[in-house]
Amino acid sequence: MSLxxxxxxxxxxxxxxxxxxxxxxxxxxxAQASPISVVCPGYETNAYNPAFTATxxxxxxxxxxxxxxxxxxxPDNTLPTTATFGGTGTGTVSCAGGSFxxxxxxxxxxxxxxxxxxxxxxxxxxxxxxxxxxxxxVTAGLYLGYHTAVTITVFxxxxxxxxDGTGVRATGGPFTVTFNH
Numbered sequence: 001m002s003l004x005x006x007x008x009x010x011x012x013x014x015x016x017x018x019x020x021x022x023x024x025x026x027x028x029x030x031a032q033a034s035p036i037s038v039v040c041p042g043y044e045t046n047a048y049n050p051a052f053t054a055t056x057x058x059x060x061x062x063x064x065x066x067x068x069x070x071x072x073x074x075p076d077n078t079l080p081t082t083a084t085f086g087g088t089g090t091g092t093v094s095c096a097g098g099s100f101x102x103x104x105x106x107x108x109x110x111x112x113x114x115x116x117x118x119x120x121x122x123x124x125x126x127x128x129x130x131x132x133x134x135x136x137x138v139t140a141g142l143y144l145g146y147h148t149a150v151t152i153t154v155f156x157x158x159x160x161x162x163x164d165g166t167g168v169r170a171t172g173g174p175f176t177v178t179f180n181h
Contacts, residue, residue: 038079038143038179042067044172046154048093051167056094063087063104067177079142080108089120095162097123108142114179115140116148124162130154130171138179146179 044065052059068082089102099121106114118136125131134150152175161168 036073036181038070038072038146040067040070040081040083040177040179041174042085042177043174044085044152044154046171048167048169048171051161051169052093052095052098053165053167054095054162056092056096056098059091059093059098059100061089061091061093061100061102063089063102067106068109080110080112083108083114087116089118091120093122095124095168097121103139106142112142113140114138114142118148118150124156129173130156143179143181146181148177148179150175150177 042065044063047062049060049062050057064084064086066082066084070081072079072081083106085104085106087102087104089100091100092098093100099119101117101119104116104118106116108114115138116136117139118134120132120134122130122132130153132150132152132154134148134152136148138144138146138148152173154171154173156162156168156171158166158168158170160166
């Protein structure tokens with residue numbers, strides 16, 4: 001069976017086009033699905049400068065801690081699941097509560113980073129524990145564009161600082177952070 005020169009040209013053109021499409025598909029990077037949500041338990045410590053007292057005052061809060069293992073809602077679950085973090089914030093705080101804004105940077109186990117800008121509202125409970133609710137947004141790195149939410153109950157190990165005027169210099173406690181898309 002003999003093909004006409006026109007048919008051979010059409011087959012060659014179709015074959016070349018098919019090779020180009022196949023090559024593009026093979027060379028194209030696979031798109032990784034974004035997780036809907038990442039939920040991480042953690043523990044943080046906070047240092048206050050100056051120590052907060054019964055009188056509202058401007059305070060710098062320095063935070064450090066760890067998160068993980070995180071639950072990642074993603075089909076292949078390949079994203080990092082543990083991190084350390086640190087950050088600072090400033091605001092008006094007293095023994096009765098307050099608020100501050102700040103930034104945290106998470107350093108994930110695979111070398112990625114996440115920068116979060118947040119606002120925190122603090123209240124003190126009758127037993128001396130301090131509850132803070134952080135809400136924020138990821139402004140750089142892994143999870144860029146995600147919203148964040150944290151509720152933490154930190155333990156005031158020096159509650160007498162609120163009563164005698166020496167102030168509270170440090171707190172720490174467990175929390176859960178959620179990154180939502």
